[in-house]
Amino acid sequence: MMGENVLRHDPYSEWLWDWPFENKEILNDPKHVRPIDQQDIVNKLNQLHFTGDAFQIFFQDIHTQEKMLLRAKIKFCTETTVACSFSDKTDSAFNNRTHQLTHLAIDDGKNLALMPTFLISQENKHFVIHLPDAGYEVNQRQIRRHLCRGAVHVALLQDAQISRGLLLEFSSFDCRVRIKSSMEFRFSKDAPICISFYHGMELCHSCLCYSIRETVNPHRDDREIVLKFVQNSNPIAPNKRQFRNPRLRFSPAPSADFLHPLLQKRFHFEIADISSAGFSVCENEEESVFMEGMAIPDLRIQFSDLFSLQCSAKTVYCRLENNHIVRCGFSISDMDMPNYNRLQKMLNHALDGNVYLNNRMDMDVLWDFFFKINFIYPKKYLHMKSIKNDIKKTYQLLYQGDKEVACHLTYQKNNFLCGHLSMVRAYEKTWLIHHHAAKVTDNKPVGFLLVKHILHYFIDMHRLPSLNTDFLMAYFRPDNKFPERVFGGFCRNQADPGICSMDLWGYFEKLLPTIYSPLNTEWSLRSADTADLNLLSDFYQKTSGGLLLKAMDLDKTDLDRQPLESVYEQLGLFRKLKKFSLCYNGEPYAILLLDLSNSGLNMSDLLNNIKVIILKTKLVPWKILTNALSQLMHRYRTGQIPVLIYPFDYIIMQKIPCKKQYAIWICKASHFYRLAVHMQERYRITYWN
Template identity: 20%
Template sequence: MVIALQRPLFQDGNSGIVDSLQIQSILQELIHQMIRVRVSISKDPVLYEAYIIGIETKHPPPRLFLKWRGTETSLKSCSPVVVSFVFNSHAYFFEIRVIEPAAGCFSLSFPEVLESYPPRALPRLQYPLAVPISIEFPDPWAYRGKLVRELDDIGYDGLSYRTSPEDRPPASGLLISRIDLFLFDQPCYSTSAKVLYVRPCSDFQGKRFHRVGAVFQERERPPLQGGVFFKENECEEIIIPSKIKICLRKLTAYKAPAYLQDAAQKRPVLYAVPEEMERQDLSLLSFRIEESRSSRARFAVGRLIRVHYIMDETLYLFLSSVCRSETRRIILKIPERMIQIRRRKTLRCIPPQGEEIRIHFKNPLLDQDMVRPVLDLSETGLSISLDLNRNFLFAGMRIHDALLNLNGRPYPLPRILIQSVKTIRPHRGRLCCRIGISFEYLPDETRQAVLDILRHERHPFQVESGEHLIPGLWSLHYQSGFIYPEKHDSIMEMKKEIDRTWKRLYSEGSQFFINFALVHDEKVLGSGSILQVYEETWLLQHLSALKHPLMNTGKEINLGLAEELFRNHEIHYIKTYFRPDNPWPNKNFRAFAEEHLKPQEYDLTRYRLYHRHAGPIPTAWGLPAGVEVGLLRNPEQEMIRNYFAMTGKALYARSESLFGHGLDLMETSRLYRMSGLRRNRRIFAVRRGQEVLCFSVAEDTSVGVNLSGLLNHFRIYIVSRDREIVDQVLPFLVNEALSFYRSFGYSKVTLMTFEPLDAILNEWGFSYIRDYYCLTYCRQSIFQYQHYVREKYGKLECRMLRMVKYSHEGAAHQAPNQ
């Protein structure tokens, strides 16, 4: 018989307890510990709070005695009820019937089955809370009003609170823009939340209220309880076949990218996409290999393959043998075990031997100075250990004016927050407390010092280039093929000017230029740089690397640049140029954009490049009546904005500051002038009355900032559809740009355009050189690119060491069975 009641909303994976003695033992603990239960009654929307006060098993039938108020009129004999509770981090519920209702005390039938659910994926603190936590948020029904409520329970994914009798409950789905959490009446966390449900309830005394559940909108988790952010055991082994198949079905359903590698040989990692599992044979798993150079890879039957993928911020790893290998397709057996490793949001490192890192702060409760060595360090915080008897710190406590000592030099930490407190037992040691500390504010000097340590620890061969590395960079660009014969000829014509520019770029420590180099045995093996070219846009350029038997130089350079792009919050857009026949950027940048980004999150434009001497174009006629040429005027910016919106290039226009206050790149030009360099831009327009017919964007930059000359060019954009009038005025527009370049001493100019102007440009003396792709990402795409690079190149934080260890042990363990 099925009872139509509101069951608790738990996760799938329940298991029933049918042993009556075990059920009785659990219920006796509820009585002994006075643990509150919740009761749901058929055809009654209210959820009641109650306590189990006794169990009668001597006289049949066995029964339970519950005590609560407020339901005497609605509860009758044989009424079905559902009782739910949480005990030892497990959720339980059972369905029973009322035997005898009484005033405030009810006898119910003894449950035959007690259904149990596993612990929640995210811990939750339940009422009554060990420490007083209250929330403050705007009143949804009153303008400028605020409400303060005590929490009912709270977890890392959401919270619930009780309304007052006079409150009007919020509507389900309402977005609360700001919720402030207070611990001991001190603010400890702010976030936004969305109302998930509103349910009428009744407490043990019979007072009615509404229970409001809200889920946090941010990914960050509030600091509630120790042991979540700083875990000791991060690896969990999955050996139950049903759970393994659930994980793999989820992998195939979401098409999460997987990475395959021969476990016995050092072959490159294959980028693959899982296919649907065959229903007829649930013991096989199929992958479609996506990389073109690896599409012909074949694996012998029985060969052991290492597979890892990331889903829900968790790394999954397993070893499996090949069942069948086809072109661009590989079929594996379902593994016997999997390892899941929870990923951290920020990379952390253990201080290397020989480096002394300590934190100095004053305990506000003891009024004592404390100096402790740092166990691990990250961009957002650190952890320390304290003797169990000396620990008087709790999660949520704020400490001011601390110091971080890095190799004998103190750096200020104005505000830090105790994030977690966990009791651990080190190897062969006594119990101690591991304290997780987060940085609430870091001065620029402290942040840079921490980043320098982390950068060197994550990429030990990676250093920032200085003036002394310039000869090595020239050698690298020639040996890697970055400078090909045509580019060599143009560089030699201006070698002296380029050398002067490079000395300023690499030695001044400018705010608009960051370069990375991989140096091994005093030889530069790889290099890359990012450069501010517009008000909010940086250019990724000069990527080159040499092969080396001891390291993947391209991987290290890409990882370092991705980290810097994400860490530098001044970068709102990133832009890069590459030739269509260059395989590496096509496979890395273009493939990422087309496979992982939405169309509105990136812009890919193919330009044609033309060269010409800087002399004016002869014109046999004058401008048509009513047409004039000059600098773009402010009122005409709206026409330019509409043009890019209609052509689907709004992101491209924003990245190049083509409207607003950045038309002349005043702030960017100022940064260049501070380093003795120049960066200028002029926008010329041809107008007829209030209409802009066409316009050009001319850019000038010091020679050598970009070796391909991609920052010293002008572009043409045709707005009017009247091609007859446009053909008449285009020579005058081009002459304005040529005059701009002659004023800076140019003898040759470069034109980039995606417009079909080949015939007319040939008449004017322009010669076609080559095509270039221009790829632009927005800020959100930069975050996704950082995540993509970490997964693509296997630098999965510090867990790679564990992966290697597991791979060797797993291969030895599973190879005989495969």
Template identity: 30%
Template sequence: MISLQEITQLAQNTNLDNQLEDWKKVSRKHLINILNYLNFQACTILINFKHLKYNNTLSLQARPLPCLGDSLNCLWVEPQGLKQKLNSYKFLDIFLTDGQRLIRIKTDVKAISEEGISFTLPEICYELGHRKVKRHACKGIQVDFIQNGALFRGYLLDFSAASFCVEVSAVPPQTFYWINPEYQVYIILKNGQDVLYSGKCRITRQTCGQKTRSFILEPLNHQTYRFKPKKYRSSRHKLTPSPNIIFRHPFTQEMVNLEVGDLAGSGLSVEEYQDDSILLPGMIIPELFIEFADGFKIKCMAQVVYRNTSRTRDDVMYVKCGMAFLDMDIQAQGRLSGILHHVANKMTYVCNWVDLDALWKFFFEAGFVYPGKYALIHTNKEKFKETYERLYIQNPNIARHFIYQSKGIIHGHISIIRFYENTWMIHHHAASRLSDSRAGLVVLNQVERYINDFHRLYSTRMNFVICYFRPDNRFPHRVFGGVTESMNDPKGSSIDPFAYFHYRKNSDRVEIPESCALVKAEPEDLVELESFYKYKSGGLMTHALDLEPGMLGSDELSKEYQRLGFQRERHLFSLKKDGILKAFIMVNVSDTGLNMSDLTNCIHVIVLDSDDLPYTILNSSLCMLSRYYEQDEVPVLLYPVSYTESQSIAYEKIYNLWVLNMQHTDQYFKFMEDLFSRTQKDRFKNSAGFG
């Protein structure tokens, strides 16, 4: 909106009448429509008077009443004492604006009173000028105005995508001399505690107020780097028909509806006419809806990250603005990625409704449920079926699945599950070896794309991705082992091998020696565990598995599982000898079949002192802890593997625990790009299956 200060300055311009030939004419009919719109929007106009003796200008705000003919009636905004005050003034003109255009009306006064004033509308009035970018009035947006350590507070008066006007106050001992108009300032715009914008600005103009002062500010940055830049960015798509974004503007509270240009899992772009643009780079939109053609909506939080000006073939100026998603709930993520994945490949699906009979048939035919695995699960097959019905029909927040299918036949599958507070586990990767040679790679690419799109959002809770795989499994060894070797940074990608075996429950009473104790873990135990692991491996395992002092007692995820009708318990124990930590034990209890190899329903043992912990003591501890499980045979993952060898412990297989730090996704995708060139894809086309 054009500010009161600017209109007042124009009203004092005695040369306006000599410039009429340069201005655009506005007919009475058009003027009446504008006046009625201003009345509808409860806006004001400015009525100017000139002093009879001193020639100074007095500008008063009035509200126009509905206008039906050639008369205009207005009510004063602040009527008290005006009639007497106006005895020293004569009427000059009227100014009104719709934010972009400023219209001047020269006419005669019909009547004036304490309550209001009436005019006869002329046949023609004039539009004084046309703003390149429309300004919009704002209410209730607080401003922090900072320069060289001085903080002034005030309010946002109006804004455009190119500049905005703020009014700030000087509170003693502050003076406005503290503000150097030649230096940039840092501006924070807030609604209560919610920051809506922050950035560096240039002062272009200011008023001369003593206690309060208005500043016209021009943002210096036309691009905001919300996240660390990535080389491997989300894939963007143009949908037909195009969705729209709908949101209430955070500064004006007006509803905005814009057509989406490009849409990706991480953001979108829109276009606006430059004259009417309302998207300011850096501005945060707390609640934005993406509306698709059938009325289906996805809600998110977004931020404007860039604004580029262009020109159409018809020489019309427009701007293209990009928005990054700052947050989106996990179900909305699934719906959006489902749409985008299906656009990219009509045979790919995300978190879709799955025919469970077809899925189980696929698992068996693809060899994912091989005879040895089925021997372990067949006694609990009904529980497996029940768990999978809840996972694939209810589609809970804790799990995501990705399907590659054609004509109703499933060819590939992979899923991820959030099993630690900020860690998701990739598992159940399976592909048909006969029907479609691409299936294994397609679903792996799907989960990679989902991770790349959404891992930076709070609702995803994804700081790490893990996967258990057997080193003799060629495909994951080349992928996860290869990326770890290529990255050569255990804080980016790490692998730790575990010995896997089953502990058979024993009904005999078992006790450990008096010198030993199996007790609940304390924070200092986790500190020692972290020091041991840093010395032994230096990888990411303790971070990814929430084995940090700050995570002790955290049960937010367990409560979420319970709310969704699933089971997740975690119990941490320290095995000590003469008060010294010898082994750390994590007991995870979950639904049968949540992971087919029961890697989410097992005991993790980390031995810190292999030389002074006989297996008989550890075995007694396992016997005591096996009471947490219903089954007779309890899976155990033991680290380091060298302990099993020194103690001659029989184990069934080795599982490598791979962990990827999400700060290093570019290195991961660079490796994958190099690994799966066309010839390499052919080499691995029939290989899939882990976890």
């Protein structure tokens, strides 16, 4: 446990102990110095008094000439004197009869301010020293080493030996730590050390380093070690892929605000460029505080005074550019849906000023668009007209701002709507792309443009755990040219059902029966259990090998209510998935999946239907199946219930008239970028680079 046996007391008191002084050439022959006057000295001392930090005093043994370094705190300061006090643990280290004070020093992590001084008076641990008229400042480090104000503990591992201690100073190139020196083990300078940083019980960072200086305290059982980090010892290699969302520059630039995990100090950096995957900032090499692989659990991206986005991030790279500027790239590790939608609104609209994400819609404009372009054609409206009020209510909820389970994209010029595409979180980790409607405007293929922006929206979602996006799904009829060419062509081009799969289903509309038809005594209908779903998985893998069961979350053994249902409930919406087995003498012959949702969540009610997967295609009579369906239809609130049946071979074998078919297309979200490659190669629809 990092919190045990590791310097439990106040970390500030650690700075008050005395240590042998090793860097003697600073006092004897200072280089790169500049003079500082008394006012500068007093201001620095007053600041230390205000912050409660310590300053340093150099002294030497009169007889041995050994130089020592002592830290003390200020009680008050005048123009000519400084009243100070040692800690209880260090006052015995200084004796004015055997030791002589030589210099007062203030170390800001990069420069060392030095002032010659002498002792005026001393009473026990309290003393007064002379403040000179002038001093000088030595540039002792190229990179500032920052004082660590929080209780960040370290664990050092070398040759199976572990030492634990406290982080005292940190820069992006090195650090200084204090550990217990009671162990006989000494760190070798020739072998790497694995250092891990902890804040409380949380691991902040881990990397390799080398010991470059180790100092033992002669008065205490402690030692200090200066460690130099191995650069690129913890690199994060981004996944190599042909297409990435473009990094955009905004004016005024957004900023990144966060608490540094090792320094426990707040930082504010201007963001140079940003995308849905991450962003970059630039810092001065002399003040650099970032390391590759360092995680920042709580970071805010601030867009002026408009809004801020909360996320977690990780440093991917730190690259030295011209004029000693270090560009640091960050990947966004996680972000919730409201924050992700706000970020995507900015990015999508910046890429194309006619594209809007989740804008508040005038519903009359939307309905007018759907009817004018024949998206709601006469036969579809026959299905919709009896539930039109429910559909209006559902859409009023969905289209008034951001929702965790739904989003929509529109292409419009002022109030003139040219294209629409929406998505809904249909299952626990699956989003359904639907309601794609567009017309050519100004010779622009709006339908393709909306698909390109959907790519932009989804291409990074799978990396963010809070967004629950493992799969993307679409329903389309094979005679619908656009989705068949784009989505269907992509699936055939991949030729790998583990990346993208497409299954053909028969589609029927069943009227809600007035009476229920009983099953024969050999047949029964019951809730599906784990064993039934395992049979379903085996059958589906043999017949398709696709992604449907994973996308519907049917491959898991937990049959309890899914959290997605409660998310819908909180938004005033309804969503359930029920599973039943049609059995013959207790053996499952078919699995019936009841998708239940608000009317119109999908206009074709493809999220408010019954999906039937026939396990024994030769042994399930059509009449038995329709009788079983009649016993389940009372769970729906509409007069006509869509029924989809798989495999389609069953419909052919049973010689059932089927006027309509649907393809269920599913793609792994981590491979969705491949669709951008396909669109560019096949249709010359270029992605942003």
